[in-house]
Amino acid sequence: MKVTLNGKAHEIGDDTSLAQVVARLTSADRGIAVALNGTVVPRPRWETITLSDDDHVEVLTAVQGG
Amino acid sequence: MDDPFVIAGESFSSRLIMGTGGLPSLDVLDAALVSSGTEITTVAMRRIDPAAQGSILDVLAKREVRVLPNTAGCYTAGDAVLTAQLAREALQTNWVKLEVIADEHTLLPDPIELLDAAEKLVDDGFVVLPYTNDDPVLARRLEQVGCAAVMPLGAPIGSGLGIRNPHNIELIVESAAVPVVLDAGIGTASDAALAMELGCDAVLLASAVTRAQKPALMAEAMRKAIEAGRLAWRAGRIPVRRYAKASSPVDGMMR
Numbered sequence: 001m002k003v004t005l006n007g008k009a010h011e012i013g014d015d016t017s018l019a020q021v022v023a024r025l026t027s028a029d030r031g032i033a034v035a036l037n038g039t040v041v042p043r044p045r046w047e048t049i050t051l052s053d054d055d056h057v058e059v060l061t062a063v064q065g066g
Numbered sequence: 067m068d069d070p071f072v073i074a075g076e077s078f079s080s081r082l083i084m085g086t087g088g089l090p091s092l093d094v095l096d097a098a099l100v101s102s103g104t105e106i107t108t109v110a111m112r113r114i115d116p117a118a119q120g121s122i123l124d125v126l127a128k129r130e131v132r133v134l135p136n137t138a139g140c141y142t143a144g145d146a147v148l149t150a151q152l153a154r155e156a157l158q159t160n161w162v163k164l165e166v167i168a169d170e171h172t173l174l175p176d177p178i179e180l181l182d183a184a185e186k187l188v189d190d191g192f193v194v195l196p197y198t199n200d201d202p203v204l205a206r207r208l209e210q211v212g213c214a215a216v217m218p219l220g221a222p223i224g225s226g227l228g229i230r231n232p233h234n235i236e237l238i239v240e241s242a243a244v245p246v247v248l249d250a251g252i253g254t255a256s257d258a259a260l261a262m263e264l265g266c267d268a269v270l271l272a273s274a275v276t277r278a279q280k281p282a283l284m285a286e287a288m289r290k291a292i293e294a295g296r297l298a299w300r301a302g303r304i305p306v307r308r309y310a311k312a313s314s315p316v317d318g319m320m321r
Contacts (some may be wrong), residue, residue: 051117
């Protein structure tokens, strides 16, 4: 199945966790936040959430700005 | 601490809030932050770049500067609220510089979306510091919904046009019970001094420093201008007069 990760399509297998998809982008253990389909998911829940087809995942961090 | 800047119950000795956008490298940013003396610094929230080298968060942590995430680039209350919630999760802070802009040409705040977002974020437990128009009525409405400060613009973001409507800034200062932070439009040191002379509690600026030819030098200029302007405000300036008033005695002249 297919999910969208930071705007790009990714092919993933069944029973892929949110944590596994986040790990495709970063191994940072702080300073990042994740939204699944427009809702913030706290880090402790990344392992427990299994992604579904067409899910939208956003992984953000702080950059220079403002 | 003499004359601290108090915002949401926290005290700071610096009245300069720095933005960080527009610098070529983290080393230049670090030098500018040090010479600015800032204790609060904004960051933006963006999609993570797996190839990025170094993090602004490391620079800010090293300098013990408080991180203030913004919602720059958001056009709707919904996007701004989600961005603030992501920032809270990523940075472990409930402070947010709330920006909800109307269009990319002017980057002016959209007052309707801004007020809506402010109300929602206050309800969600955020310390909301809204970037707003230089409109005394909107500033009052933002204060009424529970914002911890109001941050009126002097002129559009990055324009360097200075404070286009000092009278409105004075009106906002006169009626606000929360701190007033002049945010956006500062071009050079005299603009920052003027903001403080008008009675603002602090100044937030980025481009004036980050896009100056020598950012660290301009950061020092801003620090001194804000200190000078604050002192002038506390000292109480003389009234403006139409004609001269002699400062030397008029009596005792030889004839």
